[in-house]
Amino acid sequence: MNITIVAGARPNFMKIAPIIEAIQKKKNEGFNINYRLIHTGQHYDKNLSGTFFEELNIPLPDVNLEVKSGTQAEQTAAIMIGFEKELKQNPCDLVMVVGDVTSTMACTIVAKKAHIKVAHVEAGIRSGDMRMPEEVNRIVTDSLTDYFFTTSIHANKNLELLGVGQSKIFFVGNVMIDTLLKNENRLKQPTLWKELNLSNKKYLVMTLHRPSNVDEEKQLKELITQIVTLGKDYPIIFPVHPRTQKLLSELHLNFENLHYVTPLGYLEFNYLVKNALAVVTDSGGITEEATIMNVPCITLRDSTERPETCDIGTNILVGSDSEKITMVFKLLYSGTWKPGGIPELWDGHAAERIVNHLTHAFKL
Template sequence: MNVTIIAGARPNFMKIAPIIDAIQEKKAQGFNINYRLVHTGQHYDKNLSDTFFKELNIPFPDINLEVKSGTQAEQTAAIMIGFEKELQQNPCDLVMVVGDVTSTMACTIVAKKAGIDVAHVEAGIRSGDMNMPEEINRIVTDSLTDYFFTTSSYANANLANLGVAQSNVFFVGNVMIDTLLKHAPRLKKPQIWEDLKLEEKKYMVMTLHRPSNVDEENQLKNLIHQIVTLGKDYPIIFPVHPRTKKLLEGLDLNFENLHYVEPLGYLHFNYLVKNAFAMLTDSGGITEETTVMNVPCITLRDSTERPETCDIGTNILVGNDTNKIEAAFANLLSGNWKQGQTPELWDGHAAKRITDCLVEIYAL
């Protein structure tokens, strides 16, 4: 059996790493299973791609389609053209896509038109917000997928509501947490720790990249100003996404407790998150990691495709509502943040369950 695995953006790399490990383990046990790793090149900043392959011990891709940036349509089209050629030259039995980035949707369409089965890792998650490109990617991908690997009961319910046959849905857990737990002993201090003399649980970390937060100058200014004012007694470390960096240029957003840093590698970034007093983010994946690490997380979005991080985890949604942000900080600073729990099957063995399923499905 030949599996083509797709990676296109930073979160994908964290999700494919344990899957590749699990496939290699099956192969070592004598199962006829091989993989080919295709990097679409959707993210091309060195800190958002090559670094992850090195840090997480992932073999470098067999091919990089080198799509790079563009409009949604341009990027989707370029991925489809490149991946169609790839499949023609390297046929496979199964295309495995992960997450909800443009590459996930585009490669799914190409695979299905080529008559190839598709497995979607992290299938069934929904935010209900059609203004997010990722939501459209999820809907299209799941409408074409053959085998659905899910992270939660919420995702299972979403797929059931769509009429997906239960026999094709496999509740396996969260591969991103596989990676987090595996590399937890290897997390290491970034240079910023020494430079700013950071102390455990005495600083915050912030990431922002969603258009709803960063595309409009006044909105971005007001949001950052409120956060640094409410968190005035804490250094706030802000690794700046390349997209956000362009928008920040020319804006006078310099505050004594706000520290801009370059994007960090996986081991450095998660060291900061693990030891932070709190996380402020508009990312979905980070809310999963903070839930497992039991770090308070304030999510600057109105919706989430990962409701389990709010219902039983450490996460709350505030959007960019000033009143909600103020209330969240009041809870945080008073020591009244909720105690979270780890969701079911977020135990570090999701990738093994996925390959166990593949062995059974394809009778290897």
């Protein structure tokens, strides 16, 4: 069995690492299973992709399509053209895509037109917000997928409502959590820790990258100003996504407790999250990691495709509602943040379950 695994953006690398390890384990046990790793190049900044291969011990990709930046349509088209050539030159039995980035959707379409089966890891999640490019990617990918590997019962129900047969849905857990649990003891204090005189639970981490938050100057300025003001004297560490950097430089937001830093590697960033008083974010993946590390998470979105982080975990949605944002900061400072639990099957063994299901499905 030959599997082509697709990765294109930062969240993908965390998800493929345990899957590759599980495939290699099966191969060592004598199973006829091989993989080829394709990096589409959707994220090409070293801090957004390159360091992940080093830190997470992921073998270097067999090929990098080097798509780089562009509009949604330009990236999609470039990925499809490059991936079609790849599949013609290196046929496979299965294409495995992860998450909900542009590469996931584009490579799924190419695979199905080439009559190759597709496995989608993290299938079935939905935010209900069609303004998010990721939501479109999820819907298109899941309309074509053959094997649906899900992170939660919520995702299973979403797929069942779409008419996906239960025999195609495999509730396996969360591969991102596999990676986090494996590397939690390896988390590394970044150099900025001492430079900014940080101490445990005495600072906040903030990340912003969604167009609804960062593409409109007035909205972004008001949002950051409120968070910094509510942050009082706590340092706020803000790793800045490349797409946000230019806009921020034009806003001239100068606050003593707001520290812009370049994107950090996986081990350093999660060290900051684990030791923070709280995380303020619009990222879905970070809400999952904060839940596992039992760190209060304030999400600047009106909806989430990961409702289990709210139902069970440490996450609270506030959108851009200034009253809600004020309320959750009061809750944070009062020390009465809701106790977080661990969602079902987020136990570090999701990748093993995925590979076991595939070896059974392909009768290896």
